[in-house]
Amino acid sequence: MLESIPLEYYLGLSAIIFAIGAVGVMTRKNAIIIFMSIELMLNAVNLTFISISSFFGNTGGPIFVLFVMAVAAAEAAVGLAIVLALFRLKKTVYVDEVNTLKW
Amino acid sequence: MNQEVFLAMPVFLISAFAVLIVVLDAVSGKNKTINFAFGIFSLLATAGAAIYTLTLQVPKLVNPADYHDIFTITKNTMVFSSYSAYFDILFSLAGILTMLASRSFISKGYHEYKEYYSIIILAVAGMVYISHANNLLMLFIGIELMSIMFYILSGYFRQRIESVESALKYFLLGSFASGFLLYGMALVYGATSSLELNVIAQFIAKNNFNATYLTFGIALLLIGLSFKIAAFPFHQWAPDVYQGAPTTVTAFMSTAGKAAAIFSFIIIAKALMPSFTNNAMRLVSTETMQMILAVLSAATMLIGNITAISQKNIKRMLAYSSVAHAGYMLMGVVANNQLGYDGIIFYATSYLFMQIGAFIVLSVLENKDSSNINLDNFTGLRKSNPYLAALMAIFMFSLAGLPPFAGFFGKYYLFLAAIQSGYTWLTIVAVISSVISVYFYIGLIVYMFFKDSDNPIAKAELKLSSVSLFVCLIGVLLFGFFPSLLMNLYAIIK
Numbered sequence: 148m149l150e151s152i153p154l155e156y157y158l159g160l161s162a163i164i165f166a167i168g169a170v171g172v173m174t175r176k177n178a179i180i181i182f183m184s185i186e187l188m189l190n191a192v193n194l195t196f197i198s199i200s201s202f203f204g205n206t207g208g209p210i211f212v213l214f215v216m217a218v219a220a221a222e223a224a225v226g227l228a229i230v231l232a233l234f235r236l237k238k239t240v241y242v243d244e245v246n247t248l249k250w
Numbered sequence: 251m252n253q254e255v256f257l258a259m260p261v262f263l264i265s266a267f268a269v270l271i272v273v274l275d276a277v278s279g280k281n282k283t284i285n286f287a288f289g290i291f292s293l294l295a296t297a298g299a300a301i302y303t304l305t306l307q308v309p310k311l312v313n314p315a316d317y318h319d320i321f322t323i324t325k326n327t328m329v330f331s332s333y334s335a336y337f338d339i340l341f342s343l344a345g346i347l348t349m350l351a352s353r354s355f356i357s358k359g360y361h362e363y364k365e366y367y368s369i370i371i372l373a374v375a376g377m378v379y380i381s382h383a384n385n386l387l388m389l390f391i392g393i394e395l396m397s398i399m400f401y402i403l404s405g406y407f408r409q410r411i412e413s414v415e416s417a418l419k420y421f422l423l424g425s426f427a428s429g430f431l432l433y434g435m436a437l438v439y440g441a442t443s444s445l446e447l448n449v450i451a452q453f454i455a456k457n458n459f460n461a462t463y464l465t466f467g468i469a470l471l472l473i474g475l476s477f478k479i480a481a482f483p484f485h486q487w488a489p490d491v492y493q494g495a496p497t498t499v500t501a502f503m504s505t506a507g508k509a510a511a512i513f514s515f516i517i518i519a520k521a522l523m524p525s526f527t528n529n530a531m532r533l534v535s536t537e538t539m540q541m542i543l544a545v546l547s548a549a550t551m552l553i554g555n556i557t558a559i560s561q562k563n564i565k566r567m568l569a570y571s572s573v574a575h576a577g578y579m580l581m582g583v584v585a586n587n588q589l590g591y592d593g594i595i596f597y598a599t600s601y602l603f604m605q606i607g608a609f610i611v612l613s614v615l616e617n618k619d620s621s622n623i624n625l626d627n628f629t630g631l632r633k634s635n636p637y638l639a640a641l642m643a644i645f646m647f648s649l650a651g652l653p654p655f656a657g658f659f660g661k662y663y664l665f666l667a668a669i670q671s672g673y674t675w676l677t678i679v680a681v682i683s684s685v686i687s688v689y690f691y692i693g694l695i696v697y698m699f700f701k702d703s704d705n706p707i708a709k710a711e712l713k714l715s716s717v718s719l720f721v722c723l724i725g726v727l728l729f730g731f732f733p734s735l736l737m738n739l740y741a742i743i744k
Binding site: 172188203210215226233245 | 386387390391394398401402405408409411412414415416417418419421422425426428429432433435436437439440443444445489490493494
């Protein structure tokens with residue numbers, strides 16, 4: 148498969164997905180959507196790892212991806228718990244309404 | 251038995267204990283003392299194993315390109331140097347000091363749950379992985395394990411909006427930064443086709459890499475790691491998180507967490523800073539990397555110290571000052587010589603004692619909802635709590651870098667290292683910013699000693715925190731009066 152499509156195309160695609168995720172984090176206000184954008188960024192990186200590993204033919208990439216998925220799952224559990232705790236206190240999930248800490 | 255088994259013992263021990271203490275949570279019922287004692291014991295055991303490895307023949311921190319295939323059992327994923335062993339001891343010590351101080355503090359502010367201690371052990375496990383990482387995967391898992399535990403810990407007072415808000419901010423920005431870090435790792439992997447730092451260093455030394463991927467990879471890694479150590483311009487989360495989190499957690503995050511993040515900076519910089527200049531890509535030559543880091547470091551300490559001046563909340567003031575201290579420690583990475591890395595060791599040690607000490611004084615003084623830690627509340631503290639006021643004054647003097655306290659020699663070694671490698675302008679900036687920092691550190695002392703108030707903070711109960719405070723005081727004084735003690739110890743070790 149990689150013989151027909153050059154590596155740069157895969158890397159370009161994952162860079163675009165990563166950028167979409169990063170822009171999403173910076174522009175959205177809903178904590179859940181920000182979190183989804185972060186997941187999008189992580190998955191873009193997974194795509195990079197897989198395509199590079201397939202290009203070089205070594206096994207480091209897929210193993211890394213498995214661990215990234217596990218870490219992302221752990222992060223999701225903790226993150227949703229934090230958002231839940233916030234919702235119980237403030238009845239909102241919008242980050243711009245959470246502003247008690249400032250100077 | 252193979253010596254490597256003993257060398258890897260701190261990593262094995264802390265991993266085993268971190269799993270065991272979670273199991274203990276499930277079976278120990280309502281008894282919290284068992285978990286507390288087991289936590290202390292596991293950190294002591296880890297520190298003991300790390301001290302034992304120092305007596306073995308371990309290489310000191312060398313260029314990663316030199317240690318190829320030394321470590322066979324762990325398949326080259328871990329590196330064992332006296333430097334990492336020393337940091338293991340430091341992380342365990344920070345964990346112990348925090349746990350001792352936390353016991354009464356978390357029951358005062360909210361409720362004492364057993365899980366608190368498990369989470370601290372897991373965070374220390376993450377830090378130990380960072381200090382032994384020779385593989386990008388190991389480094390990533392260490393950083394993430396530590397960070398995720400910090401997200402949980404900073405939201406520990408879950409019925410308080412400040413605590414939950416700090417957890418949310420830390421979580422969103424921290425995992426955003428993890429994304430950049432991970433993408434940087436992927437591109438470095440793409441540039442050199444290896445995940446092991448020593449192999450990567452060899453590829454770079456042999457000029458055998460893809461320059462475009464490596465440049466972008468290093469840039470993204472720098473962004474991600476700057477987030478983690480709260481360096482300018484990615485420091486905005488630090489004051490909010492450090493202010494909102496429970497005070498003992500802040501003590502732990504801003505010392506051990508920062509030291510671990512600085513350590514990951516060191517290993518990345520050592521592996522990716524090519525030690526020669528005439529290569530295919532001028533963008534990541536040693537000089538350019540050093541210059542980028544020097545600018546980061548100078549901006550970090552200036553911004554941190556200048557913003558700290560206008561703070562009224564002491565916790566927030568210390569948070570901004572901890573941003574500045576990360577800038578000082580970056581100077582050692584900029585210098586990139588032996589004295590610089592030794593200076594980081596000294597600074598991390600002294601910073602650990604003085605910063606944890608200062609935060610523990612805050613934690614015993616603050617009331618149930620942490621609303622009395624503004625500068626005004628500390629007026630006349632010398633009357634109601636003379637010993638705590640004296641301790642706080644010592645820690646403030648040390649943080650400001652006045653002799654004869656440990657903070658002075660930490661700064662001294664780092665400044666010396668920066669001058670030796672030709673960064674005199676950076677040293678001048680650092681000296682100026684330390685002078686600025688004296689203003690707010692001494693300002694707090696003026697409030698405590700030279701002003702009178704009608705209703706000063708009531709006399710505080712110390713309980714187990716007194717042990718932590720005593721250790722911090724001993725550390726600050728001992729390494730302040732006998733700085734050569736630590737340097738000689740480290741010299742004998744290697």
